[in-house]
Amino acid sequence: MSSKRGGFSVRGVREWLEAPAASVAERGGKLNVLRGAVARVTTPLLPDDYLHLANPLWSARELRGRIVDVRKETADSATLVIKPGWGFDFKYQPGQYIGIGVLIDGRWHWRSYSLTCPPNWSDPEAGGKRVISIAVKAMPEGFLSSHLVSGVPVGTVVRLAAPQGGFVLPYPPPEKVLFLTAGSGITPVLAMLRAMDRREMVTDVQHLHSARTAEDVMFGAELRDLHDRHPSFTSHLHLTGEHGKFALSDLDEKFPDWRERHTWACGPAAMLDEIEHHWRDAGIADRLHVERFEIARTAVGEGGTVTFGKSGRTAEADGATSLLEAGESAGVQMPFGCRMGICQTCVVTLSSGYVRDLRNGDEHREGDKVQTCISAAAGDCTLDV
Amino acid sequence: MAITDIQAFSHLTAADIETLGQELDSIRRSVEQSRGERDAKYIRRTIAAQRGLEVAGRAVLFGSRNRWAWLTGTALLSVAKIIENMELGHNVGHGQWDWMNDPEIHSSSWEWDMTGPSSQWRRAHNYSHHTYTNVLGKDEDLGFGILRMTRDEPWRPVHLVQPLANVVLAATFEWGIALHDWSIEKELLGTPPGLMSEPNREFGRKIARQVAKDFLFYPALTGPAFKQTLKANLTANFVRNLWAYAVIFCGHFPDGAEKFTVEQLEGETSGEWYLRQMLGSANFKAGPAMAFMSGNLCYQIEHHLFPDLPSNRYSEIAVRVRELCDKYDLPYTTGSLGKQYLLAFRTIHKLALPDRLLKATADNAPETSSERKFAGITLPSLPSSDTVHWLGIDPETGQRRGLRSAMREAKVVLKEKARQEKEMLREAKRALREKAEHEKDVLREATHALQDRARHEQASLRRKAARRQALWRGRQHRSN
Ligand code: FES
Numbered sequence: 001m002s003s004k005r006g007g008f009s010v011r012g013v014r015e016w017l018e019a020p021a022a023s024v025a026e027r028g029g030k031l032n033v034l035r036g037a038v039a040r041v042t043t044p045l046l047p048d049d050y051l052h053l054a055n056p057l058w059s060a061r062e063l064r065g066r067i068v069d070v071r072k073e074t075a076d077s078a079t080l081v082i083k084p085g086w087g088f089d090f091k092y093q094p095g096q097y098i099g100i101g102v103l104i105d106g107r108w109h110w111r112s113y114s115l116t117c118p119p120n121w122s123d124p125e126a127g128g129k130r131v132i133s134i135a136v137k138a139m140p141e142g143f144l145s146s147h148l149v150s151g152v153p154v155g156t157v158v159r160l161a162a163p164q165g166g167f168v169l170p171y172p173p174p175e176k177v178l179f180l181t182a183g184s185g186i187t188p189v190l191a192m193l194r195a196m197d198r199r200e201m202v203t204d205v206q207h208l209h210s211a212r213t214a215e216d217v218m219f220g221a222e223l224r225d226l227h228d229r230h231p232s233f234t235s236h237l238h239l240t241g242e243h244g245k246f247a248l249s250d251l252d253e254k255f256p257d258w259r260e261r262h263t264w265a266c267g268p269a270a271m272l273d274e275i276e277h278h279w280r281d282a283g284i285a286d287r288l289h290v291e292r293f294e295i296a297r298t299a300v301g302e303g304g305t306v307t308f309g310k311s312g313r314t315a316e317a318d319g320a321t322s323l324l325e326a327g328e329s330a331g332v333q334m335p336f337g338c339r340m341g342i343c344q345t346c347v348v349t350l351s352s353g354y355v356r357d358l359r360n361g362d363e364h365r366e367g368d369k370v371q372t373c374i375s376a377a378a379g380d381c382t383l384d385v
Numbered sequence: 386m387a388i389t390d391i392q393a394f395s396h397l398t399a400a401d402i403e404t405l406g407q408e409l410d411s412i413r414r415s416v417e418q419s420r421g422e423r424d425a426k427y428i429r430r431t432i433a434a435q436r437g438l439e440v441a442g443r444a445v446l447f448g449s450r451n452r453w454a455w456l457t458g459t460a461l462l463s464v465a466k467i468i469e470n471m472e473l474g475h476n477v478g479h480g481q482w483d484w485m486n487d488p489e490i491h492s493s494s495w496e497w498d499m500t501g502p503s504s505q506w507r508r509a510h511n512y513s514h515h516t517y518t519n520v521l522g523k524d525e526d527l528g529f530g531i532l533r534m535t536r537d538e539p540w541r542p543v544h545l546v547q548p549l550a551n552v553v554l555a556a557t558f559e560w561g562i563a564l565h566d567w568s569i570e571k572e573l574l575g576t577p578p579g580l581m582s583e584p585n586r587e588f589g590r591k592i593a594r595q596v597a598k599d600f601l602f603y604p605a606l607t608g609p610a611f612k613q614t615l616k617a618n619l620t621a622n623f624v625r626n627l628w629a630y631a632v633i634f635c636g637h638f639p640d641g642a643e644k645f646t647v648e649q650l651e652g653e654t655s656g657e658w659y660l661r662q663m664l665g666s667a668n669f670k671a672g673p674a675m676a677f678m679s680g681n682l683c684y685q686i687e688h689h690l691f692p693d694l695p696s697n698r699y700s701e702i703a704v705r706v707r708e709l710c711d712k713y714d715l716p717y718t719t720g721s722l723g724k725q726y727l728l729a730f731r732t733i734h735k736l737a738l739p740d741r742l743l744k745a746t747a748d749n750a751p752e753t754s755s756e757r758k759f760a761g762i763t764l765p766s767l768p769s770s771d772t773v774h775w776l777g778i779d780p781e782t783g784q785r786r787g788l789r790s791a792m793r794e795a796k797v798v799l800k801e802k803a804r805q806e807k808e809m810l811r812e813a814k815r816a817l818r819e820k821a822e823h824e825k826d827v828l829r830e831a832t833h834a835l836q837d838r839a840r841h842e843q844a845s846l847r848r849k850a851a852r853r854q855a856l857w858r859g860r861q862h863r864s865n
Pocket of ligand 1: 335336337338339340341342343344345346347371372373374
C-alpha cells in the first residue's frame with residue numbers, strides 16, 4: 001500500500017486496489033481499479049460473481065461468449081458466429097484456434113476449433129459488432145460436434161479460451177504459399193485466406209483441398225469467389241470420392257515448385273503423417289507447418305505416455321496405473337491426499353489427450369480437471385503439473 | 386479402547402462387508418450416471434438465491450438505524466451466510482459439482498465466506514477428516530483438539546473447562562475451524578516454523594480480508610449506520626457459527642457415532658472403509674427446508690459414504706442406504722436435531738470429568754463402544770457368547786443377524802445382567818440387615834440380662850445395707 005520510502009503513493013494505492021482483479025488485469029485496463037475496489041467488499045467473491053448472474057458474458061473468472069448466428073455450410077457442417085464477452089483479445093493470428101465449452105445436460109464439454117475469421121473481424125450480419133467465427137463439422141459419434149452443427153440455438157452462452165496455437169500465417173505472408181487441406185482441415189487455412197484477402201495481400205498461393213464429394217466441400221463458394229477475384233490465388237479441389245486420395249507423388253506434376261513454397265497442411269492425422277514424411281525426405285521440413293486437430297480417436301485406448309507439462313517429465317503408464325502413481329514413479333511432485341478419490345486434493349488439469357476414470361470408466365479429455373489418483377491414461381496425454 | 390476390528394464389531398463376515406461395499410458402489414454409479422441438467426440447475430439456482438439474499442441483506446442494512454431494517458437485514462444476511470457456508474462452500478469444496486466442468490463452480494477454485502482459506506480447509510477436512518473419519522489420533526475433527534469427546538482420550542485437568550470451551554467454540558466456530566485447519570495444513574506440509582511461511586501468509590491474508598469486509602468496509606459504506614451495520618454483521622456471523630456448529634456436532638458426536646483405532650486402518654478394505662463411515666456418522670431428521678439449510682448434512686451418513694456426490698441427491702441416497710442397513714442388520718443412527726444435540730451435549734459435559742467419576746468404559750460407553758462390548762456375555766439367541774456364531778443368516782427368519790440385533794440383544798442382556806446384579810445386591814443387603822437385626826436382638830438380650838443382674842445386685846446391696854443399719858441402730862440402743 002505504501003511506497004518503499006514508507007509514504008503513500010498513488011501508484012501503491014492503485015496497485016492495492018487492483019490486486020483482487022489482477023488475474024484479469026490485461027483484460028480490464030482502468031476498469032480494474034474499480035473492480036478491485038468493489039472486490040474489497042465482495043470478498044471472497046469478485047464483483048463479476050454477482051454481475052455474471054445478470055449477464056453471463058461479464059464473468060471474469062473465464063472468458064464467455066454468446067452464439068449470435070449458426071450458418072449451415074454443408075449437410076454436416078456449420079459456422080458458428082460468437083460474440084465474445086468482456087476481455088476477449090481480438091488481436092489473434094489467422095490460423096489459431098480457440099477453446100470452446102458448451103453446456104449439455106448440465107455439463108460443460110470442452111473442444112478446440114480453429115477460428116475461421118480474420119483478426120479484428122466485424123460481421124455486417126451481426127450488426128457490425130466485433131465477433132469471431134468457427135466452423136464445426138459433425139463427426140460420426142462426435143457427440144459435441146453434432147450438437148453444435150444441428151442443435152445449438154442462437155443465444156447460447158459458451159465458455160471460451162483465448163486464441164492460441166502456432167499454426168499461423170506470418171505477416172507479411174511469404175511470396176509463395178501452398179495450402180494442403182482435407183475435410184474440416186480447411187478451417188484454419190480459410191482464416192489465413194480471409195486475412196490475406198482483407199489485407200489485400202494475396203501472394204502467390206496454391207490451395208489444394210480434398211473432400212469426398214463436391215457437396216462435402218466447406219466454403220466452396222467462397223473459395224471459388226476468392227479464386228475469381230485474385231489472379232494470384234488458385235483453388236484446386238480434389239474429390240476423393242471420384243479420384244481416390246491425393247497422391248503426394250503427383251505434387252511434382254501439379255505444383256512443380258512445391259519445394260520452394262511455404263506449406264501449411266491441415267487434415268486427418270494419416271494425411272499429415274504422410275506429408276511430414278514427404279517433406280522430410282525432400283529435406284525441406286522447415287518449410288512445412290502442420291496442424292493436428294486432436295489426437296485421433298483411434299489413439300484412445302488403454303495406457304499411453306503421460307507427459308507432465310510443468311516439469312517436462314514423462315512416464316509410460318498402462319491402463320490400470322493411476323496418473324498419480326505414474327507421476328510419482330517419474331519423480332514428479334504430484335499433489336495428493338486420500339488416494340482413493342474422495343478428497344479432490346489431487347485434481348489437475350488435463351491439457352491434452354484422454355484419461356479414463358478407473359471407478360466408472362468415464363472418459364475425460366483436454367480441458368477437464370481430473371483426479372489423478374483414480375484416473376489412468378487412455379492414450380497419450382499431458383497433465384498440467 | 387474404541388473399535389479395533391470392524392468386522393468383529395459389525396458382526397458381518399468379510400464376504401458380507403465386500404458385497405455391502407459393492408452395493409454402495411452401485412449406488413454411487415447410478416447417481417453418477419444420472420447427474421445432469423436437473424442437478425446443475427439446482428446448484429445454479431442455489432447460488433443465485435444465495436447471492437440475491439446477500440445483496441438484499443446488505444442493501445437493507447443501509448437503513449439499519451431503523452430497528453426493523455436492522456432485524457430484516459441481519460436475518461437475510463444470516464440466512465445468506467448459512468447457505469453460503471453449508472450448501473455452497475462445504476459442498477462445492479468437496480467436489481460435488483466438479484462433474485459439471487464449470488470453472489466457476491469447482492472445488493479447486495471456490496473460496497468461501499469464512500475466516501480460514503478454503504484450500505486449507507479442504508486439506509484438513511476432505512483429506513484428514515474424511516479419509517480417517519473417527520480414527521483416534523488421525524481424525525483431528527474428533528473434538529477439534531479442544532474437547533474430549535470420547536473416553537478413549539485420557540482425561541487431563543484442562544478438560545474441566547470443557548463446558549465453557551464448548552460455548553466458546555460454538556460462538557466462534559469459524560475461527561475454531563480456521564485455526565484448526567491452519568495447524569493441520571502446516572503439519573501436512575511439514576512447514577518450518579518461520580513466521581512468513583506460505584500457509585501463514587495465506588491464512589493472514591484471508592483473515593485480513595474477511596475481517597476488513599464485515600467489520601470495516603461494509604459498516605463504513607453505510608456511513609452513519611456504521612455501528613448498527615457492524616453489529617448486524619457480527620450477529621450474522623454469530624448465527625451462522627452457531628448453526629454450523631450445531632450441524633457438525635449433530636453429525637458426529639451423538640451416541641452411536643462410533644470411534645476407531647489405528648489398528649482398524651491397517652489393511653482396511655474398501656468395504657470396511659464404507660462401513661467405518663457409516664458407523665462413524667450420525668444423521669438428524671430434517672424436512673426439506675432444514676435439510677437445505679444444513680447443506681444436506683442432516684444426511685451426514687450419506688455424506689460420509691459419498692462426500693463428492695451432489696448434496697441434492699442425499700435424500701434419495703438415504704432411502705437406499707437405510708435399505709442396506711436393514712438388509713445387513715446394521716444400525717442407522719438418527720434422531721431429531723434436539724435429541725442428537727442433547728446427546729452430544731451430554732457427552733461434552735460428562736467427559737469433562739475424570740474417568741474415576743465415570744461408570745462405563747471405552748468399550749461400552751454411549752459415545753464409544755468396541756467389539757469387546759460383546760465379549761463375556763451370552764446373547765439369548767445364541768448357544769454361546771462367541772461372536773463367530775453370529776455370522777451369517779438366521780435360519781428361522783432368513784434375516785442376516787448383524788450389529789443391530791447384537792446391540793439390541795446385548796442391551797437386553799446387559800440390562801438383565803444389571804438387574805440380576807442389583808437383585809443380588811438387594812438380597813445381600815437384606816441378609817446383612819437381618820444379621821444386623823439379629824445381632825441387635827442378641828445385644829439387647831445381653832443388655833437386659835446385665836441390667837437385671839445389676840438391678841439384682843443393687844437390691845441385694847440395698848438389703849445388706851438395711852441389715853447393717855438395723856444392726857447399728859440396735860447396738861446404739863443397747864449402749865444407751
Ligand atoms: S488424492 Fe484424494 S481424490 Fe485423489
